Amino acid sequence: MEHIELFFKSIFIDNMVFATFLGMCSYLAVSKKVSTAVGLGAAVIFVLAVTVPVNWLLDQYILQPGALQWLGAEYADYDLSFLSFIMFIATIATMVQLVEIVVEKFSPSLYNSLGIFLPLIAVNCAILGGSLFMQSREIETIGLALNYGVSSGIGWFLAILAIAAIREKIRYSNVPAPLRGLGITFIITGLMAIGFMSFGGMLTGGDDEAKQEETTTAKVEQAKKAEDNKLAENTTTINE
Template sequence: MLEHIELFFKSIFVNNMVFATFLGMCSYLAVSKKVSTAVGLGAAVIFVLAVTVPMNWLLDQYVLRDGALAWIGPQFADVNLSFLSFILFIATIATMVQLVEIIVEKFAPSLYNSLGIFLPLIAVNCAILGGSLFMQSRDIPSIGLAFNYGISSGIGWFLAILAIAAIREKIRYSHVPAPLRGLGITFITTGLMAIGFMSFGGMLTSDGKKTEVEESSAQIQENKNIHEDNAEKSKNTAYVDLKENK
């Protein structure tokens, strides 16, 4: 349970797709002029990541890895299809994006028209592919954690685009120097927000390992215990020698 909570918060704040790795910046900058549009695209990204990351985890575990096809038969134990990772991951993402596009067009035509070309472009959004590739490179051990990672990464991207959309709506009524209007002030704001998110870098980054301070404290305590044991042994030895001399 603790592992799920740690992965959830790290994916949202510490390893945020936008502010830590700057993935998905095209959609982030283009669709963040209005909060309503940003919310729609952010929800679509959450859905796509929540579905594609665990699906691609299954593909990686049972099809792509070296020896992953051993479940078919012993003759396939040496097959390595990892070179197909990009193709199959993108195929899965494109399928899910097409499904999202159909649903949005059916039930929210105004949002569909607002998003325009950027809704189908989720299929080539590097944040979506990055979620699956990060899942693969970090060797996430279970499908539950993969689903958690997909959801939390999507929420992190959603918070980023929602925050910049809200700021850009306010900036519209502010006095911004002419050379910085538009993308200029947006890039500056994004950089400042990234610096703010860097403050979460100390959260849950130990990964179960002791920090240098903890290791030093443990070493000092161990040396102290050894010194006390040696002193006690010396004291007992001196007492025995004294008793024998008497």
Template sequence: MLEHIELFFKSIFIDNMVFAVFLGMCSYLAVSKKVATAVGLGAAVIFVLAVTVPLNWLLDQYLLRDGALVWLGPEYADYNLSFLSFILFIATIATMVQLVEIVVEKFSPSLYNSLGIFLPLIAVNCAILGGSLFMQARDIQTLGLALNYGVSSGIGWFLAILAIAAIREKIRYSNVPAPLRGLGITFIITGLMGIGFQSFGGMLTGGGEEAPAPVEETTAEKVIEKKEIKEEIDSKDVSYNDAINK
């Protein structure tokens, strides 16, 4: 349970897709002019990540990685289809994006029109593919953790685009210097927000750890110390004998 909670908060705040690794920036910048549009796209990204990451985890576990085909029989244990990872991951993502596009067009034509070309472009959104590739790189062990990672990564991206959309709506009425208007001030705000999100790292790293036990002296250090003590004793004996002889 603790592992699930840690992965959830870490994926949202510390390893945020936008602020930590700058994935999905094209949609993040283009569709963040209005909060309503940003909410729609963010919800679509959460859904696509929540579905594609677990599906791609199953593909990785039972088809792609080295020895994954052992369930077909011992003769398939040496097969390694990892070179197909990109093709199958992208095919899974494209299928889910098409499903989302059909659902949005059916139930919310206004949102479908406002998202425009960026809805089908979720299929080539690097944040979506990055979620599956990071899942593979993290070597996530269970389907539950894969689902957790997909949902939390989507929520992190959703919070990022929602925050910048709210700021951009308000900043229209601000007196921004002419050279910084538009993408200039947006990049600056994104950088500042990234610094703010990285500050959450202290919540899950370094807190509550026990102080390290004192390191014992090595054998070499003990030998050197004993040698120094012996030399000091010998020098005192010599000086004492010299005093008696005189």
């Protein structure tokens, strides 16, 4: 249940583009064609799916205070958390280089379409944001870290795919002159953000119901205890 909840929340409610506005540079620049948006979105999913779990391992076994205890008791007091940004970015840059080599090898046309924005994934704030959010959320297992990386990538992919499809259509629409280009794109992005965040009520309703059930159960148990205590007191009084 925890995996499913994290998966859908990362895609819809905590969407990298619509909730935190991360990765907006690539989102706006590479969303003029659906084919290009699909290629970049797939690359972002892959990079997030690999870097978030790898950075989780680095955080758990190297960077956190006391994480080096597995090397020996003398390393238990070491705190390397100040290296988080350097280690995370190094991991991301390595994965992006791998993606760039693979795309250039197997799809030169996509490589040329993406241009400078493919290597710029290394400094895409959505990629680094995935690892930092993973760290701040205190995700407990590598499975949840992988889940969060994949779902965050899917959320970013859906965002750029949706805006690319809309931008291809509005190219032939009669958009007012002052809003053409980035103006109408920002307006559409804001409207889509409202739509995505409306899923929040659907995904958090179960939590509210569970809390209400727990509260009701606690009240029933408290009333039962009070009744038992009162019955015990009456029995004692009768015996006296």
